[in-house]
Amino acid sequence: MSYLVAAYSVVWVVVSIYIFTLIRRNRDLDKTVETLEARIARLESEGLDRTE
């Protein structure tokens, strides 16, 4: 019986490892979004000084 439980838990462990890699990739995407926003903000402020 314990083998059955072990096997089932292994399946969920493997699947959850993959889901965690997906989540980690999501976090990387969010980070790049933030850097992009920062660069855009800098560009806008730069652009504003020039037009004034």
Next chain:
Amino acid sequence: MKLSIKDLLIFTLLTVTMELALIWALQIAPPDRMQGDVQRIFYFHLGSIWPGFLAFFYVMYGSARYLAGRDLHWDRKSLASGEIGLVFCTIVLTTGPIWAKPTWGVWWSWDARLTSTVVLWLIFLGYINLRHYIDDESKRPRISAILGIVGACVVPFVYMSTRLFETQHPKPVIMGDEDSGIKDPNMTIALVLAMAAFTLLYICLWRIAVTQFQARDRLDKLKTRLSLLEDEY
């Protein structure tokens, strides 16, 4: 990640079949005469081999489509499919020994199916890892597409060779082979449900991974356009 209706539909279908498969495999299907309850591992051990196959042949299809049309979209799809195929292969490789121990008394036996799954696992680990070692981004999809096709072509030969090997050298006495015991109708239903559940899981994970890759591509495009703008100023 906004969930389209299609995603929601697949997700609910997945949870329903997963529940059904669990109930069927654990309660309704009768325990195997020889191995008792341990035989229930078999349902999703075999159930997860099927989406593994599906994943690897999709890698071939996606890679062929990429080489034909050079559309990055196809490369992302076959990469996602390769990754999830690897996940299912790992499931088969981990549940296999857990099931082999009580039934055959040994953690690992060079049974035809297990050996071929190991080879499959190595082939597609190579496919996924090769990408990290190719520096030139424009070459990466093309090179891994070719490896994807060759890898998927090897799969049937791996299975044929291990089966041919096994018919020629019949195994020493094994306690009950997995086909032992008459196939009770409930057993087959449990097996089919497990297969369906895992295939739906494959589709669900695959869709998430593909949308994620596409989001990353869109971000990269934005990055280049931004660096172009920064050049102007």
Next chain:
Amino acid sequence: MTLSIQFHQLTKQFGETIALWRAEEQFHPGDRISLLGHNGAGKSTLLHILATLTKPTSGTVTWHLDGEACSDVRRVRARLSFLSHEPMLYPDLTALENLQFINRLYRRGLSDSELVGLLDQVGMAIHKDRLFRTCSRGMQQRISLARALLPEPEMLLLDEPFSGLDGEGVARMKDVFTRAHTCWLMVTHHLQHGYELANRFWIMNRGRLVHSLHKSDLSYEAYLKLCQGSKMEARNS
């Protein structure tokens, strides 16, 4: 057989870095173009795309054989020759054996004596039975020039051909380049040779083809100023 090339909105990106950005030009039979620009301006990338070595990320290149567009890349490659500081010849074979291989690869069907004649044009006939790896740098460059001339190409694509050559080697190169009706596209840092040999100039800066001028409307001083200009921007980018 005449060969002309047209490229439209040609772009090449390596990840986030843009090697070539929307280049737009034509190469006509009889043109001798010097491609100039600072390091990393995308000169070699453009050359490699035109030589059918790499595919552009976006944009189109069309090769015209005798006027009509030709999509079969193999027929185009038979009419092109690429020469760079890497000789593309096998070190374990002799100079003649290398040329015999190239002769059969391009299906030119030249006899051995013609091959030796070709070697003689670059002054390497006496070294024909010498292993390629035992030849000096200058000799290797001249043998690879003979390799480039073997298929009698309509167009030579040259990637800094003068690098590592002695006086006599440069002289040999120059008389081949100035021979009647040979046309080529040369990437070079050697401003003086670039001006002297070419009749058109493409100047690149940070992946963009900024200037495309004929020799007639460009004096040597203006040419130097232009090249200096593109070099200046390279430093502060």
Next chain:
Amino acid sequence: MSPVVSVFSAMLHKDLRRELRSREIFISSFLFSIILLTVIYFASTSSGVKYELMGAGALWLCITFSGTIGLNRTHQSEMVNNCYRGLILSPADGGWLYLAKVCSNWLLLSAMEVLLLPLIALFFHVDLLQSPGWLALSLLLGTGGFVAVGTLVVVITANTRMKDVLFPVVQLPLVVPALIAGVNSTEVALRGQSPWNWIQFLLALNVVFLSVGFLLYEFLLEE
């Protein structure tokens, strides 16, 4: 047909002439195999495996590893002076370049096997002449399957950073079916019976991988 044949013979002629002159690949593979055979002997005696029965396995182990070394070396000698770019720029059809390279690698490996067989007979007290026809067929077809995949994969991993490490890692799982079939058909041939089912399997394997390689090599001929 003649243009294709001339390209094929040009490549074959060049590869074989290069190999005969430098002989580096041949020597390194052959010496490596002898060392491997001695290691196998010590491994088998201490582990109590019946030594004489391991003839086919040992032979194929040597073929696998020296083949991998040989393939890696032949492709690297093609990258010196960037000669591979010369092949890309030639008007030759990619598929025929692939078949020419497969053929030259195949001849080199088979030549090495011919030298190895007497050694195997010597070390493993095996009578090679039981059914020489089947033995030769299984060796040649097995090497064919091995080289057909190897020639393609060596170009794939040539574009990567750690190509020397990556090539065996990527190639070996792909040649497992060819090796399983090779070992078994050689073993049956050494026993004198006819390994017809394995030979059929090897034939199918060769046909599939040679055609896959023929079609895909085009896409590798790009920088």
